[in-house]
Amino acid sequence: MSHTDTPSPRTRLVREPQRAVYDRAEAYRILDEAFLCHVGFVADGQPYVIPTSYGRDGDVLYIHGSAASRMLRQLDAGVPVCITVTLLDGLVLARSVFNHSMNYRSVVVLGTATLISDLEGKLRALRLLSEHILPGRWEDSRQPNHKELKATSVLRLPIDEFSAKVRTGPPIDDEEDYAFPTWAGVLPLEMTVGRAINDPRLEPERALPEYLQGYTRKR
């Protein structure tokens, strides 16, 4: 799985090709650290972009179809989608405005998403989604019943056509700008986890489970 894929004309990076990453293993590291994606689809010529969570199983992404019911209306044999995942790592402050940038890691997956119709498949995908976001939670929750499974739609997108883009490190200024009298460097940004807040209806003796202590996306 850790081979380098050849980009298609649609996923070959046009801008800043030096930031391109076509290595599947690196793309998967990004997909595994994040859990929020933005899914794009088209309805009546208008693009829509909807935030939702996802899970990965090998070379397949799963998303909740419920996040995009407009998309599902037109779903028969499948719907062309773009799933984009972005991790923001910092503001990059160069001497020149023009060379300001951001440090980030992003993955774009293009393809045709299809609905999972069988309940077995849905259950498996939902478990993957749940474990992707919070490992251990599935076994510690009341799992979906038949009615809920039927009411849930899950989409499947093979990770065939994809690209990743990564920027790290300090700003790169034009040589003549290094003398410009300003501060330059990186302001790191990170998603951090706060202290868990008990549900007001939680029984007082219920302790925070181990899988929630020290929760982090870092792999």
Added chain:
Amino acid sequence: MSHTDTPSPRTRLVREPQRAVYDRAEAYRILDEAFLCHVGFVADGQPYVIPTSYGRDGDVLYIHGSAASRMLRQLDAGVPVCITVTLLDGLVLARSVFNHSMNYRSVVVLGTATLISDLEGKLRALRLLSEHILPGRWEDSRQPNHKELKATSVLRLPIDEFSAKVRTGPPIDDEEDYAFPTWAGVLPLEMTVGRAINDPRLEPERALPEYLQGYTRKR
């Protein structure tokens, strides 16, 4: 500006309408706290979703066109886009898997983006973008020259057709699930700012400017 807009058929929320916010002031608070958006556009029937930064000036959003050169290829009188901004506030852990959710605030803006062609207009938009991300930085950097301005493309999208969606607070479980023996509540997530990292080529005497100290997106 703080009036409630009527949703169009395209921005009326289909799923979870109880989370819908059509109030322009609240949408603008979300747009002003974030600075990363995901812009969706269509090329040859395929949707693309690209992360990029943006700025807001009244009822207009500005984005770097360079972030989406595929989009610009087909740009004449304008291109249909969707700009989506998402702030993730927490994982919502219910007793049932089915009622798990996230706390978030998101805005979706639909419309036709047009290129800014005059250099004056570009300069103004770039300044807005810069000040949106980091107030004070523009005056403290080497500002764009004629050549850079010409090489930069900036898109303008009026905030006419939009919707926002907000979820806050504890999980909502089905009544019969409240007795299920598990922890329930919210795990807060937040974007935090790390300690600024000097560019390796920074002069040693250059101190961190005031506008970078205590940088936060909270308004």
